[in-house]
Amino acid sequence: MIARLYRFHGHASLGFVYKRGQVVRGPLLALKYIRNDRQSSYRVAVVVSRKIHKSAVVRNRIRRRIYEIVRLQAAQIRDSYDLVFTVFGAQLATLPPAELERTVIGQLRKAGVLTSATSENHDIVNPKDK
Numbered sequence: 001m002i003a004r005l006y007r008f009h010g011h012a013s014l015g016f017v018y019k020r021g022q023v024v025r026g027p028l029l030a031l032k033y034i035r036n037d038r039q040s041s042y043r044v045a046v047v048v049s050r051k052i053h054k055s056a057v058v059r060n061r062i063r064r065r066i067y068e069i070v071r072l073q074a075a076q077i078r079d080s081y082d083l084v085f086t087v088f089g090a091q092l093a094t095l096p097p098a099e100l101e102r103t104v105i106g107q108l109r110k111a112g113v114l115t116s117a118t119s120e121n122h123d124i125v126n127p128k129d130k
């Protein structure tokens with residue numbers, strides 16, 4: 001679970017990102033981001049509409065999976081950015097962890113949020129290495 005410090009507080013706080021942020025789009029996910037010098041660290045939100053899936057359980061599962069990937073990459077996030085992930089497909093709930101991680105990290109890299117010294121798939125063990 002991502003700490004409260006790294007979350008947005010209140011609906012109006014997303015307005016700044018939606019109005020002035022830049023977008024990196026993918027087939028299942030979009031990242032809207034902007035640098036925020038008023039904050040001491042990054043903030044992240046994951047928006048999953050009810051149109052994606054009727055069940056709150058599934059929508060929350062998608063949110064938790066994305067939050068966890070961002071939490072694991074926290075050391076590589078350069079500056080204080082406001083990040084808003086918008087989900088376009090329910091497939092993210094059942095996407096294999098490695099593929100979801102690749103998707104989210106790819107979005108963060110395209111946005112230039114991560115430092116260049118990030119290691120891909122840091123937790124994922126390659127079966128050939130065993």
